[in-house]
Amino acid sequence: MKTDCEKLSVYLSVQVLDCVREMAAAESVSVTEILRRAIGAQKFIEETQKSGRAIYVRDFENKQFERVIFQ
Structure with missing residues (x-):
């Protein structure tokens, strides 16, 4: 199975990598996945x-939901 892909080089900090x-x-x-x-x-x-x-996260133990805020 062939897919259309392009090679990409990126610089990541040591911590992120x-x-x-x-x-x-x-x-x-x-790592690619x-x-x-x-x-x-x-x-x-x-x-x-x-x-x-x-987007909410559910705590299955106490069945509560908490809204997740992304900035």
């Missing part, structure tokens, strides 16, 4: 906010 590598290792996926997921999540957040909707 370490974090991305830790996340990739924990999920057994590539972690970056794809982060970009997808950011797009979802922006589209949700632009449409006037909100």
Whole structure:
């Protein structure tokens, strides 16, 4: 299966790169996959906010919701 992809080089701080590598290792996926997921999540957040909707986090223990504010 061939997909349309382009190579991209980015500069990340050592701390950010370490974090991305830790996340990739924990999920057994590539660094590239972690970056794809982060970009997808950011797009979802922006589209949700632009449409006037909100994002909430649910605490399953006490069944309470808390609105998440992104700036």
